[in-house]
Amino acid sequence: MIDTSPPTEKAYLVGVELPRARFDGEDSLDELGALVEAASGVVVGKSLQQRRSPDPHWWVGKGKAEEIGRETKRLSADIVVADDELSPSQQRALEDATGVAVIDRSTVILDIFARHARSREGKIQVELAQLEYRLPRLTGRGKEMSRLGGGIGTRGPGESKLESDRQIIRKRIQELRERLAEVAKQRERARSSRATEGLFLAALVGYTNAGKSTLMNALADADVxxxxxxxxxxxxxxRRTALPSGATILVSDTVGFVNKLPPTLVAAFRATLEELAGADLLVQVADVAHPNLHERMRVVEETLRGLDLSGKPTLLVLNQIDRLRGAEGDALREALAAEFPSAVLVSATTGEGLATLRARLGEAAVASWRRVKTTLPYQASALVQRIRTRGALRRADYDEAGIRIEADVPPDVAAEIESAIRRK
Ligand SMILES: Nc1nc2c(ncn2[C@@H]2O[C@H](COP(=O)(O)OP(=O)(O)O)[C@@H](O)[C@H]2O)c(=O)[nH]1
Ligand SMILES: [Mg+2]
Structure with missing residues (x-):
């Protein structure tokens, strides 16, 4: 078989560490390295510069830019990857100073999204984000993209589109926006039909790689x-899942967050992320074994705030506790339990803590239930059956007046009961 995959690009990573940055500069570069690898690049070297503020012209200092030029030559790196989103002019200035193609963190993230987009909506969203990102960067310099060949940042819209004039790209952006609006309408219809189904919806959110999909599979017997x-x-x-409390709920898994997510991407994925707005509960999943646990949690909280979702009821799930081992692990576990008293500690892979998590999800779902005590007409036996499956039927006595029931039911079933009584 002929290998058609693009040649692996050798990437040289560059970070600028500002005072009071959330993530340690090294950690952020490590994360960038993982992103580059996910985009099929290899990291051949890296460099971090401490600065009070980014240089408006070159982003790093001029001397640093020249040093990067020498280093990339020595290591025969193909590209420089900047750990922040560069302005189009900074990108060009850095390319001129180093003599190497320069891409930034946003390009890499967009590339990974392009690799993983499967659904029609996902593909439209990614292409839209890529074009919006690239549009201001196309000014008279088509060559920088072709220089990259088949590597990071060239997947998606394709060469010909990139080199065609901006007018065509604008038209394409318009077209994609319209299509996205169409798909969003379909999604809205699907959502409202689910809403009438009335099931409690718990949405998993969290940093990428926290274990959301693993947890989804463990909770809902899914195959994500x-x-x-x-x-x-x-x-x-x-997916649906039945909980020990008797409640059936929906669990949804979606795209994760990362530090410095490109704004064009967040905008393009708004529709997908707005699914979260329909959730009754946000289940924030975090990887406890990650050294940047707290910083990552803050990124997730900020992203949620940016999406107007910070007011939602949230349940914190500290995942991957199986990776906390030995005395040090035990100490960390205790510290976390003290710091986040309402969190549930679980391991999505070993199953530890999942029973507690199911119980907590059940409690959250049942918290919205209502106690009803009434007499239903005999014809309402289908409704009684629904009360049994959707809620908890505490008693049902059949007498001349009808079916005397006492039950705890979800709000939509309570509404159904009310209308059945009115019709009586
Ligand atoms: N040891 C351990 N690994 C886990 C656990 N949960 C997830 N993982 C691993 O973490 C990685 C990311 O998991 P995934 O569910 O895809 O994360 P997502 O990006 O949040 O959906 C995978 O390699 C999983 O096998 C856990 O509880 N313990
Ligand atoms: Mg996942």
Whole structure:
């Protein structure tokens, strides 16, 4: 078989560490390295510069830019990857100073999304984000994209489209927006039919690689792709699961977050992320074994805030506790339990803590239930059956007046009961 995969690009990573940055500069570069690898690149070297602020012209300092030029030559790197989104002019200036093609973190993330987009909506969203990102970067310099060949950042819209004039790209953007609006309408219809079904919806959110998909599979017996790779999941998946409390709920898994997510991407994925707005509960999944647990949780909270979702009821799930081992692990576990008293500690892979998580999800679902005590007409036996499956039927006595019931039911079933009584 002929290998048609693009040649692996050798990437040289560059970071600028500002005072009071959330992530340690090294950690952020490591994360960038993982992103580059997920985009099939290899990291051949890296460099971090401490600065009070980014240089407006070159992003790094001029001397640093020249040093990067020498280093990339020595290591025969194909590209420089900047750990922040560069302005089009910074990108050009850095290319001129280093003599190497320069891409940034946003390009890499967009590339990974392009690799993983499966659904029609996902593909439209990614192409839209890529074009919006590239549009201001196409000014008279088509060569920088072709220089990259088949590597990182060239997947998706394709060469010819990139080199055609901006007018065509604008037209394409318009077209994609319209298509997206169409798909969003279909999604809205699907959502409202689910809403009439009335099931409690718990949406998994969290940093990429926290274990959301693994947890989804464990909770709902689903078959979602699990991968030790950022952004393996792009399309939202929703599954039903029956809980010990008797409640049946929906669990949904969707795209994760990462630090410095490109704004064009967040905008393009708004529709997908707005699925979260329909959730009754956000289940924030975090990887406890990750050294940047707290910083990552903050990124997730900020992203949720940006999506106007921070007011939602949230349940914190500290996942991957199986990776906390030995005395040090035990100490960390205790510290976390003290710091987040309402969190549930679980391992999606070993199953530890999942019974507690199911119980907590059940409690959250049941919290919205209502106690009803009434007499239903005999013809309402189908409704009684629904009360049994959807809620908890505490008693049902059949007498001359009808079926005397006492039950705890979800709001939509309570409404149904009310209208059945009115019709009596
Ligand atoms: N040891 C351990 N690994 C886990 C656990 N949950 C997920 N993982 C691993 O973490 C990686 C990312 O998992 P995934 O579910 O795809 O994360 P997602 O990006 O949040 O959906 C995979 O390699 C999983 O096997 C866990 O509880 N323990
Ligand atoms: Mg996933």
């Amino acid at each position: 792709l699990v991968a030790n790779q950022p952004f393996a999941t792009l399309d939202p998946t929703t």
